Amino acid sequence: MKEACGVVGIVAPGRDVAHLCYDALFALQHRGQESAGMATFQNQQITVVKDNGLVSHVFAESTLRALAGSLVIGHTRYSTSGSANWTAAQPVYRSAGASGFALAHNGNLTNTTALAAEADIEYTSMLSDSDLVAELLGREVEAGATLNDALGLVLARVEGAFSMVILEANEVHAVRDPYGFRPLCLGRLGTADAPEGWIVASESPALDVIGATFVREISPGEMVTITKEGLTSQQLLAPAEGKQKLCIFEFVYFARPDAYLMGHQVHSTRRRMGELLAQQSNVEADLVMGVPDSGVPAAEGYAKVSGIPFGQGLVKNRYIGRTFISPDQNERAKSVRRKLNPLRENIEGQRLIVVDDSIVRGTTTKALVGMLRDAGAKEVHLRISSPPFTWPCYYGIDTPNRDDLLAANHSIQEMNDFIGSDTLEFITLANLRAAVQLDGECCDACLTGTYPAPIPVTLGAVGSRW
Numbered sequence: 001m002k003e004a005c006g007v008v009g010i011v012a013p014g015r016d017v018a019h020l021c022y023d024a025l026f027a028l029q030h031r032g033q034e035s036a037g038m039a040t041f042q043n044q045q046i047t048v049v050k051d052n053g054l055v056s057h058v059f060a061e062s063t064l065r066a067l068a069g070s071l072v073i074g075h076t077r078y079s080t081s082g083s084a085n086w087t088a089a090q091p092v093y094r095s096a097g098a099s100g101f102a103l104a105h106n107g108n109l110t111n112t113t114a115l116a117a118e119a120d121i122e123y124t125s126m127l128s129d130s131d132l133v134a135e136l137l138g139r140e141v142e143a144g145a146t147l148n149d150a151l152g153l154v155l156a157r158v159e160g161a162f163s164m165v166i167l168e169a170n171e172v173h174a175v176r177d178p179y180g181f182r183p184l185c186l187g188r189l190g191t192a193d194a195p196e197g198w199i200v201a202s203e204s205p206a207l208d209v210i211g212a213t214f215v216r217e218i219s220p221g222e223m224v225t226i227t228k229e230g231l232t233s234q235q236l237l238a239p240a241e242g243k244q245k246l247c248i249f250e251f252v253y254f255a256r257p258d259a260y261l262m263g264h265q266v267h268s269t270r271r272r273m274g275e276l277l278a279q280q281s282n283v284e285a286d287l288v289m290g291v292p293d294s295g296v297p298a299a300e301g302y303a304k305v306s307g308i309p310f311g312q313g314l315v316k317n318r319y320i321g322r323t324f325i326s327p328d329q330n331e332r333a334k335s336v337r338r339k340l341n342p343l344r345e346n347i348e349g350q351r352l353i354v355v356d357d358s359i360v361r362g363t364t365t366k367a368l369v370g371m372l373r374d375a376g377a378k379e380v381h382l383r384i385s386s387p388p389f390t391w392p393c394y395y396g397i398d399t400p401n402r403d404d405l406l407a408a409n410h411s412i413q414e415m416n417d418f419i420g421s422d423t424l425e426f427i428t429l430a431n432l433r434a435a436v437q438l439d440g441e442c443c444d445a446c447l448t449g450t451y452p453a454p455i456p457v458t459l460g461a462v463g464s465r466w
């Protein structure tokens with residue numbers, strides 16, 4: 001599974017916002033390593049810089065110095081919709097209105113074909129779902145609407161997941177879909193009495209890195225508008241009926257461990273997953289180890305409850321990016337070798353409990369277990385801190401179709417046999433929900449098949465292709 005983008009928006013008069021945005025994007029690099037971009041407003045015009053590659057590759061110091069102004073939006077991308085080509089990198093720009101606007105999006109829209117057809121657009125001519133939204137907004141602005149009004153008109157017709165930031169002359173807007181699928185939080189530079197600027201970002205560590213204070217999360221359906229004068233808020237879209245539906249995999253895997261989501265630190269939540277997993281399915285062993293990075297806090301929790309020592313068993317190469325992510329199964333297995341290397345002295349002759357966050361196709365898990373056995377592990381007991389992943393995601397996470405999801409088509413015993421582990425256990429859905437402590441406020445559709453918002457396909461029976 002791959003993350004699906006990070007967004008940032010900053011307004012800070014008198015500050016070097018391009019450098020602030022760079023630091024914030026750098027803190028969100030884990031949410032997308034395919035491309036990065038920024039748009040600033042200065043001298044009555046919007047300037048966009050974007051390219052394929054990591055944040056540090058796209059923005060040279062000289063580029064950042066050229067991006068003056070006190071308003072900026074930024075984006076890190078992993079494509080779930082549209083091309084991975086640099087032309088689909090974000091922010092997306094449209095020249096509609098006096099100075100045009102730029103838009104950056106985290107999420108995935110589910111009714112793009114219908115939306116495009118309504119507007120007499122061939123969806124395949126669009127670079128991505130975000131490009132389509134920019135096109136629809138541009139048409140409304142050209143017809144005389146303000147961008148604020150255009151956002152209300154267009155986003156009311158959009159289905160799916162979106163946390164968006166939009167830059168226009170002298171304003172940055174930040175808006176979240178009615179379910180709140182993808183995270184978006186607000187921070188303040190300066191003090192409450194004397195604010196020096198505002199930031200919106202996908203995750204709170206992007207606020208920390210620029211010295212901003214976390215204020216609150218943007219509510220489902222809310223849009224905040226930031227100008228040099230300050231911040232206003234409106235309920236642009238009615239929140240969905242029932243509870244918010246933040247993606248539960250933000251807690252399991254996607255978000256940084258130091259992020260706070262809906263009041264809960266991700267690291268502590270992952271530890272709780274491990275604690276409940278140990279209560280649920282303990283086994284005799286010599287060492288508990290986590291698969292870096294997100295399996296590690298869960299392994300710490302598992303060790304604490306089980307009383308089995310926690311230790312490091314794998315070293316991760318932190319410099320693996322998109323380059324080595326290949327659609328080919330063999331390449332995927334090989335990429336485990338490039339990414340992880342066993343600590344032989346800790347593993348040899350040991351009965352291991354190995355805690356990982358999820359099993360999607362099973363290929364990388366199988367390669368991992370083989371690698372641990374090659375390093376001398378006596379037993380490998382796999383413990384997974386999410387329940388079996390049985391349904392695809394349509395809300396901004398790149399997942400294979402259902403035929404390729406191992407758990408959708410195999411029993412746990414069959415999965416264990418395929419992977420080559422001695423035992424395999426998944427945390428139960430009830431325990432995952434208990435660890436997250438958000439009482440129904442999370443989407444878990446890929447675990448249950450109950451999708452809170454409309455999806456673009458008719459779901460078939462297990463094993464069928466659709």
Ligand code: SF4
Pocket residue numbers: 181246247248249250392393394395396397443444445446447
């Ligand atoms: S379907 Fe799964 S991955 Fe997608 S938003 Fe819901 S919980 Fe997250």
